[in-house]
Amino acid sequence: MTPTVVAIHLAPEAAAPMVSVPAAQALPGVGLAGDRYALGGGTWADWPDGEKQLTLVDADAVAEVAAELGAPFTPADTRRNVVTRGIDLPGLVGRWFVLGDVLAFGMKRCPPCRHLATLTGLPLVRPMAHRGGINVRVYSAGTIAVGSAVRVVSDAEAASLGAPADRPVPV
Secondary structure (H helix, E strand, C coil): CCCEEEEEEECCCCCCCCEEECEEEEECCCEECCCCCCCCCCCCCCCCCCCCCEEEEEHHHHHHHHHHHCCCCCHHHHCCCEEEECCCCHHHECCEEEECCEEEEEEEECCCCHHHHHHHCCCCCCCCCCCCCEEEEECCCEEEECCCEEEECCHHHHHHCCCCCCCCCCC
8 A cells, every 4th residue: 555645634723623625735844834833823833843834643543543432533633734544654753754745854753632632522642642643844845635645755865855954854
């Protein structure tokens, strides 16, 4: 199975409902055009630069959590921007990869928080502890669309796609 983007969600402001879109424009150093974090209004917008530019979650992990809880719980409910299938998201932390034609770097895992549990009314902190997805920094402009491939790239390919030459690993 080719690792793929299966859904994209944006919210115009903190705590607003997530809206499913077929594609989104990635802005380097910012995130997805029209999303709360790119607009500076996300709940966690004051966290270190780069940590919330883009968030990814695995569709199958979300389905597992829903089954364990015995409750309706969708990828949009996770409040992550990009939903993937077929790639080990924690394995992308500390690595360069592309979503469609957008260069990205996996910054860290994105565990759930009590804010998410409050918004959904579900006890998500433990069930999603290791399935919350990852935080990603965006390094090149481009479109991420449903159906876009997700693939790891070498440092050399990342450099050719716009990775900073002055440091091998983003900080």
